[in-house]
Amino acid sequence: MATTYGQNLKITIYGGSHDAEIGVIAEGLPVGFEINLPELETFMQRRAPGKNAYSTTRREADAPVFLSGVTDGSLDGSTLRAVIYNTNQRSSDYSNLAFIPRPSHADFAARMKYGEEVDLRGGGHFSGRLTAPMCIVGGICLQYLASRGIYVGAHLYCIENVYDTPFDMVSLDKNTLLAPKSSEFPVLNEEAGENMKKAIENARLDADSVGGIVECGVIGLPAGLGEHMFCGVENRISGIVFGIPAVKGIEFGNGFECAHIRGSQNNDPFRTDGKRIYTETNNAGGILGGMTSGMPLIFRAAMKPTPSIYKEQDSVDMVSMTNQRLLIKGRHDPCVAVRAVPVFEAAAAIAITDMLLAENK
């Protein structure tokens, strides 16, 4: 099922951006775990639109409503279903899109796949809005992992040409990891954050958009999570991360940089203090042979600029088969990477919980 992820913790996401509701169904969450609901809502708010100038002007509560699976605030063993009611759709904004596909959107490919019947209002089931239900389960997983001493955090690593301070892959600590979560703008370096905001604001004023890179880290992991070959940590994290719209690349540890250095520089020597074994460097990003090494797990994902920009663009009328100019309306983030930061935390938390549940650890 295209909308289903996971082996032990299994989720199915449903709804289109302009349906009455969007939601998630989950099986396998740890029975009896007590959800901190205010903390979950705070987490959801980080993804929610309408918070500031860097995001779309749509205002949606994005408050999760649990319809089953939760009793008195605890996971009760039955299948969890949580929904977010859409209150603010404007389908008419999309009336001209049925025939003229938006550049770099799913419209064209969907119509080629499904034919004329395909429903494209608001991106249909291809919409970034569907990351909200992912955040409900991911938010619960973040709390569950924290209860076991495993912490997941992410920050804006790069916007256009502005870079934040990267996570220290060897000695990443809980305070640094979690700092961007409580920051008004999810970065480690405040100055970099200000410059990123300017880059986004400049794009917005130009009726344009910008892309970005999000970096995500996980600490406190036991060694030995994950499997070899097609069920490695990289396979499973990329399997959920490429489910986040606009992601065009992912790298683990030093990632693409490893192609430019030698083995003697890239290898992470093992050391021990007699009690635990660790590595002096962590170019592997905490993954060896598809399994966790116990060192911080680090990955970065590149997100393309929002394709919905307010400049007139070239496209094609698929009915008359003629070239056309297209002006997109609607409300769209000038940079989707900002609100995507908690989504990567959610995705990583789901993938790791899934692997953790397999290990009985």
Added chain:
Amino acid sequence: MATTYGQNLKITIYGGSHDAEIGVIAEGLPVGFEINLPELETFMQRRAPGKNAYSTTRREADAPVFLSGVTDGSLDGSTLRAVIYNTNQRSSDYSNLAFIPRPSHADFAARMKYGEEVDLRGGGHFSGRLTAPMCIVGGICLQYLASRGIYVGAHLYCIENVYDTPFDMVSLDKNTLLAPKSSEFPVLNEEAGENMKKAIENARLDADSVGGIVECGVIGLPAGLGEHMFCGVENRISGIVFGIPAVKGIEFGNGFECAHIRGSQNNDPFRTDGKRIYTETNNAGGILGGMTSGMPLIFRAAMKPTPSIYKEQDSVDMVSMTNQRLLIKGRHDPCVAVRAVPVFEAAAAIAITDMLLAENK
């Protein structure tokens, strides 16, 4: 199953690098398709070790033997099983590895996962040697796709700091795409190839290794292959590509570059000549909303330098829990990316055949 991939075309790879044989089991291949066996062997030879100074001195025939599934050279509908007999193992080379993990290898994580019983000779089921059975099925898929006008090719995009000419993402033609296949060294630009060889040879003389980036392209695809969310083209290709040992990153189209540019630069405008619809640029790498757009599909994967180098390295004796120096023996490629080029073709061909079979197209 960690060693199983695919939904319609399903493969299971088995064996460890030092078992008597390694093999692949496949279901769902198109019944009646006639395999060009000499072409398949030529393809397998591109991955086989011992061909030149850039690869390990192990010499293995790597000739596939079909034990079922093929009758008179055609796919007969029964489950395909093909094996490669290992003839040249030297397990004694690995006798000291049981206790002292090789830096940046799977050894440590495997022992943490499975305990002392784990079998690490030659990398066990984590070995790059297991990409050979993937190439058997991948090689058949390449022929099948070609029979339908779909061509898959790859080349060494970068070694250390030497770059080959990249594939033209808009107008990639069959000749260019397939040229590296018949070249002695899999590049488009001969001079770049010579410089890459020097970089590898220098590393080898230094008892060291180098990483690299492989670029893979696919042309002739119909639009609309793949699905949304967790079954997108990116999810499925990365799901098999991260099954190739040493891969640390993957990107599609302009990939990480998209993070640094604006939407107006990144968007690919649609155009039509009245008959077909195409895009003027192809930063999307032929994928929109998880589905093929009909434009060339392009991805790049970064491979780390071979972790098995001949320099003495720091490691730990996991029994006595003391720091140790480790000198690795055995025969190892100074750059795994060279022989991995056809493996990426095989991986892409399997993923695309799997998606194609779902579409009835």
Added chain:
Amino acid sequence: MATTYGQNLKITIYGGSHDAEIGVIAEGLPVGFEINLPELETFMQRRAPGKNAYSTTRREADAPVFLSGVTDGSLDGSTLRAVIYNTNQRSSDYSNLAFIPRPSHADFAARMKYGEEVDLRGGGHFSGRLTAPMCIVGGICLQYLASRGIYVGAHLYCIENVYDTPFDMVSLDKNTLLAPKSSEFPVLNEEAGENMKKAIENARLDADSVGGIVECGVIGLPAGLGEHMFCGVENRISGIVFGIPAVKGIEFGNGFECAHIRGSQNNDPFRTDGKRIYTETNNAGGILGGMTSGMPLIFRAAMKPTPSIYKEQDSVDMVSMTNQRLLIKGRHDPCVAVRAVPVFEAAAAIAITDMLLAENK
């Protein structure tokens, strides 16, 4: 996922019997197929409660509401979601069940699995009510199959000791197969139907319940659907049929009878009229080696008597660990098999559509 079925047509069922809604999510349904909605509602009504004395006195509209996937009455390629709003719950009827498990219900096992948090109101996710969403997708599949000349029908084969006329496994025709659908009581033989009604009514007057056997037939199938070993027609049909609560056995063709006869009696000789190949008998029930033979597909499933009876029963208070007497309230069918007849049609239609989509036939 425990609530997910299918490989090409994939469904996820959600909700508990006393949630505000129950629903189904489906992917892979044939895009563009036009649903006959009145026919679908008629089909749903056959399963709906409150129709007559043989079923529970709960009255539920059971009208499906399509929230996505259907545009202008046709399948539009996006994920289908259909719900039924529960309007008539009485959770208080279940207040004493949390501690005292109902004999032959899921209560005890669920509590042993999930602990005290488990939600048991109305059977939670174990309720027979969840067959309603299965009927929505199954009803669409029935229409789709009919459009391809494949017909699915079922009837009450046995209640207590009253037997209906069995389907003729060789020459089952469309009229006979579909007759029970339009009958007030789903049997072929009216007198048998009257006697079954009496048996049910007698049980009801005794505050008791009865079991039954449902027989299901499919005609018009091509030969060669299904696969060998674990993906045979029997595996896949039983995989969905045992998802219907209260089913305790299933048999195909002559089923358990085959154990008592010889090969020369059981074998179905092949014959041809020069155009098509058929068998003279059909003890195989239309399945050979896990694949359809093109003959009528026949299976029978046994359903236990409704465990919720109105007699006082022995049970245990799981908190005080003492023996107790239990009197069950609520509204329950005296014979679940009656309303289950269309559910078996739905289940068979889903399994067959799933296999048909795999074949490109």
Added chain:
Amino acid sequence: MATTYGQNLKITIYGGSHDAEIGVIAEGLPVGFEINLPELETFMQRRAPGKNAYSTTRREADAPVFLSGVTDGSLDGSTLRAVIYNTNQRSSDYSNLAFIPRPSHADFAARMKYGEEVDLRGGGHFSGRLTAPMCIVGGICLQYLASRGIYVGAHLYCIENVYDTPFDMVSLDKNTLLAPKSSEFPVLNEEAGENMKKAIENARLDADSVGGIVECGVIGLPAGLGEHMFCGVENRISGIVFGIPAVKGIEFGNGFECAHIRGSQNNDPFRTDGKRIYTETNNAGGILGGMTSGMPLIFRAAMKPTPSIYKEQDSVDMVSMTNQRLLIKGRHDPCVAVRAVPVFEAAAAIAITDMLLAENK
């Protein structure tokens, strides 16, 4: 994959009856568990042909050879691969079958599915011989379960019209359960066994065959294994049991009998002695709502008579499309149910181990 079963313990079976070898690949077996190899071979011998007059005269050692996954007799965490080398094939016996399908065999359906290329020698991948690799993993699971106090046993419940003493579903003890394993003929009642042998011998002398019913029991199970809806114990056991060729029906607990009695007779009252909770009867066969109840798990499966009999039969030449008489050669059991008894034990042990591994219990 048609030949893959399991979620936590995953097996893939490969090979055809007349390939050089048949084998099994397994992932997820408990690392470090020490296999009792002589006990495993004794178990395999119960299924092996050529032991007595009641089975085929083919003589095959059926000794499993472990090619990976086992080190020093213990499961070592790597993927297990075990093979059985075929030494006694006679493909020429099958030379006329390519065109004239054997009644009640897979031949016809396979040819309709795959076309002329399909390989039918010895039943190809539809052969009962493929239950031997299932017994290798099943035999290991039986030992593993026994080490945890869970015992699985089966016996011939019925041949033609001769019935063995059934398992006592309430108080089935270890001695009774395991007695048929060490018996020369797998029954509880010696006289019934003698009569069954006569029935088989009579069929054999008539160039005919007989069917049978196998009953399988499991004791020592914790309550709460299995899941609801499509992942219930019944779904998962029938999912593997219908992978055994010739099975035409399965029932759990009192099975089809439940259709003929009332709820007050069928319900199993709960009782407690203050320490544990049990049921006074066990019509449920140890399964409530898809989950184990902790009572003995009981199921019965019907196997059709061997379709390969030595009487001339009616069939069709599929090339000339004319009616023909067919005389089958080769060596075939007059009653496959006898040797299938340990196969049901293996299938049940695999299904239960798979569910047990999911529970962390």
